[in-house]
Structures are given as structure tokens and as C-alpha cells.
Amino acid sequence: MAETHAPADSTRYYLPHGSPWPILGSVALFCLMFGAVSYLNEWAGGWALIPGALLLSTMFFCWFGTVIGENQHGIYNDQVDRSFRLGMIWFIFSEVMFFAAFFGALFYARNFSVPWEGGEGVKVLNKLLLWKNFNPAWPTNGPAHIGGRADGTFEVIPAFSLPAVNTIILLTSGLTVTLAHHALRATHRGALTFWLACTFLLGFSFVGLQAHEYGEAYREMGLRLSTGIYGSTFFMLTGFHGLHVTIGAIMLTIIWFRVLRGHFTPNKHFAFEAVAWYWHFVDVVWLGLFIFVYWI
Amino acid sequence: MATTEHGAAAHDDHDHKPHGFWNRWLTTTNHKDIGTLYLVFSCIMFFIGGSFAMLIRLELFKPGLQFLDPALFNTMTTMHALVMIFGAIMPAFVGLANWMIPMQIGAPDMALPRMNNFSFWILPFAFTLLLSTLFVPGGGPAGGWTMYPPLVLQTGSALPLMIFAIHLMGASSILGAINVIVTIMNMRAPGMTLLRMPLFVWTWLITAYLLIAAMPVLAGAVTMLLTDHFFGTSFFNAAGGGDPVMFQHIFWFFGHPEVYIMILPAFGIVSEIIPTFSGKPLFGYDAMVYATASIAFLSFIVWAHHMFTVGMPLSSELFFMLSTMLIAIPTGVKVFNWATTMWRGSVSFEPPMLWALAFLFMFSIGGFSGLMLAIAPADFQYQDTYFVVAHFHYVLVTGAIFAIMGAVYYWLPKWTGHMYNMSLAKWHFWLSTIFVNVLFFPQHFLGLAGMPRRVPDYAVQFTDWNMVSSIGGFGFGLSQFLFPYLIWQCAHGGAKATSKVWDTSIGLEWELPSPAPYHSWVEAPSMATIEHGVASH
Numbered sequence: 064m065a066e067t068h069a070p071a072d073s074t075r076y077y078l079p080h081g082s083p084w085p086i087l088g089s090v091a092l093f094c095l096m097f098g099a100v101s102y103l104n105e106w107a108g109g110w111a112l113i114p115g116a117l118l119l120s121t122m123f124f125c126w127f128g129t130v131i132g133e134n135q136h137g138i139y140n141d142q143v144d145r146s147f148r149l150g151m152i153w154f155i156f157s158e159v160m161f162f163a164a165f166f167g168a169l170f171y172a173r174n175f176s177v178p179w180e181g182g183e184g185v186k187v188l189n190k191l192l193l194w195k196n197f198n199p200a201w202p203t204n205g206p207a208h209i210g211g212r213a214d215g216t217f218e219v220i221p222a223f224s225l226p227a228v229n230t231i232i233l234l235t236s237g238l239t240v241t242l243a244h245h246a247l248r249a250t251h252r253g254a255l256t257f258w259l260a261c262t263f264l265l266g267f268s269f270v271g272l273q274a275h276e277y278g279e280a281y282r283e284m285g286l287r288l289s290t291g292i293y294g295s296t297f298f299m300l301t302g303f304h305g306l307h308v309t310i311g312a313i314m315l316t317i318i319w320f321r322v323l324r325g326h327f328t329p330n331k332h333f334a335f336e337a338v339a340w341y342w343h344f345v346d347v348v349w350l351g352l353f354i355f356v357y358w359i
Numbered sequence: 360m361a362t363t364e365h366g367a368a369a370h371d372d373h374d375h376k377p378h379g380f381w382n383r384w385l386t387t388t389n390h391k392d393i394g395t396l397y398l399v400f401s402c403i404m405f406f407i408g409g410s411f412a413m414l415i416r417l418e419l420f421k422p423g424l425q426f427l428d429p430a431l432f433n434t435m436t437t438m439h440a441l442v443m444i445f446g447a448i449m450p451a452f453v454g455l456a457n458w459m460i461p462m463q464i465g466a467p468d469m470a471l472p473r474m475n476n477f478s479f480w481i482l483p484f485a486f487t488l489l490l491s492t493l494f495v496p497g498g499g500p501a502g503g504w505t506m507y508p509p510l511v512l513q514t515g516s517a518l519p520l521m522i523f524a525i526h527l528m529g530a531s532s533i534l535g536a537i538n539v540i541v542t543i544m545n546m547r548a549p550g551m552t553l554l555r556m557p558l559f560v561w562t563w564l565i566t567a568y569l570l571i572a573a574m575p576v577l578a579g580a581v582t583m584l585l586t587d588h589f590f591g592t593s594f595f596n597a598a599g600g601g602d603p604v605m606f607q608h609i610f611w612f613f614g615h616p617e618v619y620i621m622i623l624p625a626f627g628i629v630s631e632i633i634p635t636f637s638g639k640p641l642f643g644y645d646a647m648v649y650a651t652a653s654i655a656f657l658s659f660i661v662w663a664h665h666m667f668t669v670g671m672p673l674s675s676e677l678f679f680m681l682s683t684m685l686i687a688i689p690t691g692v693k694v695f696n697w698a699t700t701m702w703r704g705s706v707s708f709e710p711p712m713l714w715a716l717a718f719l720f721m722f723s724i725g726g727f728s729g730l731m732l733a734i735a736p737a738d739f740q741y742q743d744t745y746f747v748v749a750h751f752h753y754v755l756v757t758g759a760i761f762a763i764m765g766a767v768y769y770w771l772p773k774w775t776g777h778m779y780n781m782s783l784a785k786w787h788f789w790l791s792t793i794f795v796n797v798l799f800f801p802q803h804f805l806g807l808a809g810m811p812r813r814v815p816d817y818a819v820q821f822t823d824w825n826m827v828s829s830i831g832g833f834g835f836g837l838s839q840f841l842f843p844y845l846i847w848q849c850a851h852g853g854a855k856a857t858s859k860v861w862d863t864s865i866g867l868e869w870e871l872p873s874p875a876p877y878h879s880w881v882e883a884p885s886m887a888t889i890e891h892g893v894a895s896h
Binding site for chain 1: 468
């Protein structure tokens, strides 16, 4: 890497040098996608995903490494900092819209397609001709009872059991990351390390409990990805959310290691804030899930 | 590699172009080089997508099955759309954004240059995945670019290739859009206030918001297709409580904003070209900005006008019909403002202006046929006929593509430092304009007479206009070869361009020398420069 040597001066523009990481990232994405295609088309086994995943991890490690290094050298001025902030905000917004697609599917199924299949309103012929015995009550795996146990039935996870515990865990982690932020701004490094560790440990315990819940659903409750529209929306929404919690917790862990190395100052700690924003986003999505998927 | 300009002289021509293919093009962080990559890529895709269209017109020249078997014909219509939308039009606009936005707002580069490189280089890999579907067992995707289930779920090995290609294109667009927003919000020179920004920058800012809001929804929709096909979910399976129509709702929630993603930057381009060649500032600048924003907002509440015949409740038909018609109001504001800009101006007819004027007339034709289609009861008649094909080609070819051509002819001298061959450019324009109408205008008649779209064969009474349309198609396709030739010629020589290029050009980019320096505004332009540059509004 050519060494950059711009002053962190807000009257000057910062222009980075060429970087091999984006093109490596593109190759990595291609390998990962082609691996996934090969796996799904049964051209190859699951191992086909490994090369792309390894390349992608390498790319992230190196790219973020470069950025962290440049940041530690004090190259970035306030304008670059603002660019990063805006970029992160709009990235999170794009994630919100991704979840919106799946929430939209849930609302459409509950409010339109399932009642219509039960013969509501002008769709009365569905009841008279197609599915005479279908009770269009939510939760459902549809008029043909797709998936579920051998007799087509399934159970749902009650909201005020493990999901409520997970809600408390995630909300608490939102609190601890804020406490860590306050500690960072007040230069209490000890408290910062402690609260940040609490945050990612809570995050990983959330993922652990969620995995436990999935295990029970699959083994005992007849609730699987293939259990009709309920199983589809349940697992796709909670699954993508769980994936985001995992990514968030990994990022928090990396931030924690950076804290141990003495990174971040009370005034400049964009990476910390970006991950904290991401964590709050994951938190808010969970509240939506808890209310609309588990509770009502 | 030098990285930071200390910017003693804003107009310093001595740049720091990296040498060698790897450093110059593969690892580049320069907005102009990335813009060039986007434009070259888009041009290649334009010809690939165009060759698919030629095969379609070849098959439709006569009734009966001559050249393509029906499955391949359907693959051609599907791939033509996907390649033209995601490979030709969108990357062309991103390329123009890359080249022009930093120059127009007084910035040295895009705000996130490395991410800029990433958003481009994802694309060639995405299209490798997409185009490889032509060679896999079961053939390419043939269910139409809208990928409606359950039909699309019958696709063979091509299905995951197409879906992951779309994921990658979406990722590229989202990263590009984030970069555009951050650049415009954070890199404007002091004094370049929001309501001083050129219309091209404004329309791109709004387009970027549309992209960030719409592309993730498409990603969600195709992910559901993937899990329905491979993992047994029931999103689009009525037996499991889902609904195939649900896909159409999610898809068009993306799809309609997508239509405006492909036209708003075109509006911006036309709003740059018409004032320059009318020798007058843009009429109603503020109204243009607000009209663009209104169109963008409305684009999110009209999606189901693509689905009038699927059996929606009457209340939805009414809502989507009326909301769609509302779009005519801000669009009318724009068309009238362009016309009024020319009113009593000293209009000159250089190539960019010819394309912009052709845009004005023919985009309006597409807009009016759009209004006809917006009327739900009338749409019952037009749905899935060639009338729809004629409508969206007037909007996308004589709208988006013509604006892109106009933009290239407008800014090419600024990019290369040379004037291009004016008479050849006019030949390109007139051949394109005549043939494009021969190609698409008869399709209105075919559609109204009842010829369905997406068919390789048709009833004999449709023969005459299909032959006319095909002749127009071949003529339009052949005329496009003038375009890369002309650009090649211009890049390699020609009369030296002045910094102004056009006598009355308006905008900050014309305050830079031609060709523009490698890093556009190393130092923010002075207040006087900005005021001189944006004297238009």
C-alpha cells in the first residue's frame, strides 16, 4: 500500500489511492454466488461456498484493516468522517427496506391472501368450490396444510416464553452499548470495555437462544421453513434478523478488540458509533418481529 | 501512487494518472475512470441486449416459426429486458453521475472512491452470471423479466444464476446510490447550495433515494423466489397460504420506482441541454426540483397499475388508477417548463439539442400512452398487448436512451478535449430517430388490434405492421454502430474543444478546462466561479 500522507485538515480534500480490495471483493462475491448456484443446482456439494466465503472474509479484513490504519494515522478529516456517517445511515436504511419486503409479505398474507383463500368478500367462490374446509385463521400453513407434522398440524412459539426473554436480552444490550458509548466519551476505558463486552455477550446469547428455539420448533412443534406461509414468514424474518444480530455481534467484538488496543478517542470514534447504530437497527427490527410475528 | 492534491492551482492540468492496466482501471478510485468504465460497460451491454432484440424482430418479421424455437424466443425477450435495464440504462446513468456530479458541484471526486470502484466491478461479474444462463441445462430464464411465479419457478439451472445476478446488480446499485447521496450531501463546494445545484445533480439525488428504497425490496422478492423453489417456502404458493399475486405486489413496489430510476436522470440531462442550446436559463427551476420530488414520491404509491387484470379489489383498481394519473401533473410541469425554456430563446440545433428535442416529443408520446394505460377499464383491453410494448419502448428508448445519447454528445468534448464529427453525429441522430419511430409506432396499432406481447408467432393479419416494425428495428440497430465509432474517433483526435465547448453552455463543469483535469476540483471553486457557473438559475 502506498502510504498516504494527507493532513487531517478540513480545508483539504482527502482522496484515497487505488485499492486492490474492491476488485478482490467482486471476485469473492462472484465465487460465493457461483458456489451457491453450484450447490443449489447440485453441480457440487456445500464446499463450493467455502472459497468465496474465505475470499470475502479476507477482503473485509484487509479493506477495513486499511481504513483503520489510515484512520489511526490521522489522515481522515471531518469531511471524510461525515461521508462515512452518511454512508452508514443510508446503508442501514437499505437494510430496513430489505426487511420491509418480508414484513410486507407477512402483512399481505395475513390480511389478504389467507382471508381470500378462506372465501372472504368477493372471493367467496374459493370457499364454495376450492377449499371448503379451510379455516383462514392465523397462524396457518394454508388450505393444503403444507409442511408441519405428519398430520399437517404445527404449533407456534408463544410470545411470552423464550421470545420475551430474547426481547429483554436485546433491549438490555441496547442499553449496555449506550452505557459503553457514554463511558467512551467520558474516557472511562474500564467501563467502556466492560459494557461493550456485555453488549456482544448478550448479542451472542440471543443468537444461542434463538438457535435453541429453532431446534425445538423443528424437532417438536412441526414448525419448519416449509410449514406453509407461517413457517415461511416466521423463519425468513427471524432468520434474516438472526443473521444480522450475528453480524452485529461480530462487529461489536471487533470494536471491543480495537478498544483493548487503545483505539478511539472521546471525540472521534465513528466505527464505534456505526456499529452502535447498526445494533439499534437490529434491536428495532426485533421489536417489530416480537410484536407482529410472535405476539399479535 | 500519489493520492492527495495539495491543490495550489485549481486548474492544474498536471495530474497523477496511475500507469498500467491494473492500476489505472482495476484498482482505480478516480471518478472519471470509474465513470468511463461504467459507460463502456453500458455500451457493450447495449449492443448485447440489442442483438437479442434483433433476433426477436427477425423472428417476428413473418408469421410462423422461422429462426428461434419458442423457448429461446422467450429467453430472448427476458434477457433483452434484464440486460437493457440493469446492464445498459442504469450503468449508463451511474457512469454519467460519476463523471459529472463531482464536476458540477465543485468536488474533487466522489465521497467514497473505493466503494465507487466496488460498485462498478461487481457489475461485470453479475452479468457473467446472468449471461451464462444462456448455456446451462434447461436454457436461460424465459418467464419474462418480471419473473412472475409460478411460471418462473419452472426455470432450469438458470434460476439461481439469474437470482444471484440480480442480487449482485442490486448490491452494486445500492452502493452506487449511497455514494451519490453522500457526495451530493457532503462534497458540495461552499456556496453550492441545494437550490443552486444543476438539475442533473438534483434528479440524481432523488434517483439515489429511489434506488436505496427500491432495490432491497427486489432483493427480498427474488430471495423469496429462491426459497420457494429450493427450500420449500410457500410465499407464492396458495396451497400453503401464500399467493402468486403477492410476488407481483412486492416486485412492482420495486418495479415502479425502478421505472423512474431510469427516467429521472434523463429529465436531469434534458434540463441541462435545453437551456444551453436555447441561450436561456431553465424556466421554473424550483418547480422542476419539486416536480421531480413529487414524481419520486408518487412512484411508491402507483405500483399496482401494472396488475389491473390480476383480480384486485375494485377499491385498489380505483386507488392505483387515480394515483397513477396524478403523475401526469408533475410530469406536465416538466414538459411545459422545457418548452417554455425554449420560448423566445435563440435555439440552435447541435446534436445534443436534437436528442433532447426528440426526447421531448417522443417521451411525451410514451407519457400519453401511459395515461391511456393508467385508465383501469381501458387497460383491461391493452394489458399484455403490443400497445404496452410500444408504450414502454417510447419511454425507455426514446426517453432514457435518447437522453443518454444526448448527454454523451453534450459532455463528450469536455471528457476528451476534442470536438466530435458533427455531421456524423447528426446522421446518427436522424437515422436513429426515423428508424425508432418506424420500429415502435406501428406496435401501437398492433397492440390495439389485439396482438399479444411475448409471442414468437402471430395471426396473419398482423404481418404488415410487424414487417414494418422489424425493418425499423434493423435500421435502428445498424445505425447504433455509428455511436461507438464516433466516440472512438473523438477520443483519438479532432478539433480542440474550448473549456466552454458550446457557446452558451451553463454550469460549473464548463469552468474546468477540456479535457477536465484528472481530479476535478482539487480546490473548491471560488464563490465567483460558482456564481458564474450557475448563472442559469
